[in-house]
Amino acid sequence: MAPATKKFALSADLWAVIVSLTLALLVHLGVIKTVAW
Amino acid sequence: MTVATEQKSNPLALLPGIALLFAVGYAGKFIEQSIARYGKAHHLVLPNIEYVLWAILIGVILANTVGLPKIFRAGVATYEFWLKAGIILLGARFILGDILKLSGISFVLIVIELAMALTFMTYLGRWFNLRPKLISLLAVGSSICGVSAIIATQGAIEADEEDSSIAIAAILALGAISLVFFPLVGHALHMSDHAYGLWTGLAVDNTAEATAAGALYSDAAGKYAVLAKTCRNACIGFVVLGYALYWARKGQAAAIENKAAFLWKKFPKFVLGFLFISLLATLGTLDPKLFPSLASFIHFGFNRTQILALGNLSRWAFLLTFAGVGLSTSFKGLLKQGIKPFAMGAIGEIAIAGITLALVLAADHYYHL
Numbered sequence: 001m002a003p004a005t006k007k008f009a010l011s012a013d014l015w016a017v018i019v020s021l022t023l024a025l026l027v028h029l030g031v032i033k034t035v036a037w
Numbered sequence: 038m039t040v041a042t043e044q045k046s047n048p049l050a051l052l053p054g055i056a057l058l059f060a061v062g063y064a065g066k067f068i069e070q071s072i073a074r075y076g077k078a079h080h081l082v083l084p085n086i087e088y089v090l091w092a093i094l095i096g097v098i099l100a101n102t103v104g105l106p107k108i109f110r111a112g113v114a115t116y117e118f119w120l121k122a123g124i125i126l127l128g129a130r131f132i133l134g135d136i137l138k139l140s141g142i143s144f145v146l147i148v149i150e151l152a153m154a155l156t157f158m159t160y161l162g163r164w165f166n167l168r169p170k171l172i173s174l175l176a177v178g179s180s181i182c183g184v185s186a187i188i189a190t191q192g193a194i195e196a197d198e199e200d201s202s203i204a205i206a207a208i209l210a211l212g213a214i215s216l217v218f219f220p221l222v223g224h225a226l227h228m229s230d231h232a233y234g235l236w237t238g239l240a241v242d243n244t245a246e247a248t249a250a251g252a253l254y255s256d257a258a259g260k261y262a263v264l265a266k267t268c269r270n271a272c273i274g275f276v277v278l279g280y281a282l283y284w285a286r287k288g289q290a291a292a293i294e295n296k297a298a299f300l301w302k303k304f305p306k307f308v309l310g311f312l313f314i315s316l317l318a319t320l321g322t323l324d325p326k327l328f329p330s331l332a333s334f335i336h337f338g339f340n341r342t343q344i345l346a347l348g349n350l351s352r353w354a355f356l357l358t359f360a361g362v363g364l365s366t367s368f369k370g371l372l373k374q375g376i377k378p379f380a381m382g383a384i385g386e387i388a389i390a391g392i393t394l395a396l397v398l399a400a401d402h403y404y405h406l
Contacts, residue, residue, distance in 0.1 A: 016121030017310040023126065023350055024314055027343050034342070035349035 054112015055357070058119070061099070061364065062356035065092030089252045089359050093216065096363020105364060116361020120245050121307040123354030124263055128314030129339060129347035132322060136264065136315055142404060143235060143268040146396050150239050151272065153392055154180030158385045165381045170196040170289075173280050174204035175378060179385050182270045183208045183243030189273060189303050193281035195290045207382035212246035213366050215386070219250045222394070223258075230257035231406040232397050238265020239393040242386075245362045248355060259355075267308055274303035318344050 026032045065088040076083035099105070105113060155176050162172030174196055178187040184205050191201040219241065223233040234251045237258070241247035244266050251262025278299055284290035293299050321338025323331055339347065400406060 012115070012118040012121060013306045016118050016125060016307050019118075020122045020125035020307075020310055020314070023122075024129075024317070024339075024347060027346050027350075028317075028339060032346060032350075035346040035353070037349040037352050 051112040051115055054109040055115060056112070057109045057364070058113060058116060058357040058360040061095050061360035062088070062092045064095055065089070065360070066356060087253055088356070089249050090216075092356065092359040093249060093363035093366075096360050097213075097366050098363075100364045100366060101368050109364075113361055113364045116245065116358050116365065119354045119357040119361065120248065121305075121310075123248075123351045123358055124244075124267060125307050125310035125314055126347050126351035126354060127260065127263055128311040129318045129344045129351070130260060131264065131315045131318070133312075133315050133319040136312070139235075139261070139264055140268045142400055142406070143238070143265045146235070146239055146393070146400060147265075147269050147272060149396060150269075150389065150393055151180050151276065154385070154389050155276070157388055158381075161381050161385055165377055167377060167381060168200060170194060170284070171200040171203060171378065173284070174200055175207060175382055175385070177276055177280060178204050178208040179211075179242055179382060179389060181242075181273055181276050182266070183212065183246070185244070185270070185305070186273050186277065189277045190280055193277050193290065193299075193303075194284040203378045207378045208242050209366070210379060211382050211386045212241060212243045214383075215241045215246060215390075216250050216253065219390075220253045223254050226398075229401065229406060230255050231261050232401040234258040234261025234263075235265045235400070235406060236394055236397040237262040238267075238269065239397065240386075240390045241266075244270060245358055249359050249362055252355065252359070267311060270305045271308050273305060274300040277303050314347065318347075 023032070027035075068091045069086060069088040072083055073085065075081070158176035158179055159172060162169075162175060167175070173194060174187050174190055177190045178184070187201055187204045187208065190196070191198075215237075219233075219237050223236070228236070233254050234257070237247050237250040237254075238261065241250050241262075247262050247266040248259060252259030278293065278296060281290060281293055281299070285292045317337060318339050320331070320335055321340050321344065323335050323338070325332040325335055328335075397406075
């Protein structure tokens with residue numbers, strides 16, 4: 001459990017930043033206009 | 038092949054698990070909405086049970102009855118990623134000024150919580166006669182931020198894999214229990230969303246469980262819980278560095294040559310993403326007449342529709358996270374850890390929950406949170 005989590009935890013942090021900022025950019029550019037909940 | 042290497046070699050291997058996270062999370066949302074619709078149609082006052090609880094419950098039942106087939110495991114393990122993405126996007130729902138104000142109070146309480154929790158857990162571990170490095174891992178896990186802190190500390194102090202697994206299992210078991218007790222205590226004490234969110238952010242160890250425990254109370258409480266927990270996460274590097282230096286001085290861990298590089302390596306980068314999104318959301322709300330010097334930057338900010346869209350993206354990311362929390366909770370795995378670390382963790386957690394509750398109630402009394 002631990003080694004897999006360790007490797008994943010390190011990459012998940014940066015991946016989350018990259019994916020979230022990309023989504024935010026798409027929203028800002030109007031590519032994603034509305035998101036329903 | 039480990040989950041991580043499998044995922045790195047083939048990202049498609051993640052899809053079945055992510056689809057399962059979505060199915061479980063959406064089922065939770067569907068149940069919540071169905072109950073509300075039924076109550077409305079039949080003029081009944083039914084308790085509003087948030088989708089968070091349904092998603093976690095469905096996940097726990099699935100994981101502990103039929104089990105999680107291998108094909109889903111890599112994708113389900115991505116819930117930590119969805120959690121961090123959800124937190125970053127949640128930054129859109131915070132104005133920077135609010136963050137500074139709230140995190141100011143949070144940081145004061147966090148420093149007190151950290152000092153008391155680390156001291157208490159260390160003495161408690163000695164009293165339970167546990168191995169010294171296991172005590173360090175449990176102290177870090179329960180005082181700062183659960184699994185991530187334990188993993189970071191394990192590498193820094195060169196602790197055994199077994200100690201790390203035991204500490205993680207104890208923290209996860211206690212996190213699952215906190216999902217039941219925190220909302221109950223919050224409702225019993227009629228706590229405000231802000232005070233309750235601050236309390237869960239300070240007292241619940243793992244970020245996913247802290248977010249879920251907050252969201253179980255209300256949407257606003259979930260928001261405050263994330264903010265307080267993010268402040269706590271930001272301190273991880275300092276605490277891990279402290280332990281690394283302590284064990285290095287004892288000759289039982291490698292010496293730290295560059296402390297600044299060490300701090301940066303351990304610093305959770307998603308905190309910066311959260312602040313950046315919040316900065317853009319704040320820029321978008323500024324009136325150019327009131328802030329003429331910032332007028333040329335305001336168009337970089339998000340407008341209200343964009344803030345709403347980002348807030349909803351954050352909610353979808355959290356929906357996947359909560360499903361993952363349930364699907365990753367294995368009672369069998371939690372029982373394997375042995376009674377002593379669990380007992381130490383449980384006593385420590387109850388004490389930390391009590392201390393932080395007193396701190397938050399006092400802050401609420403004097404500063405009207």
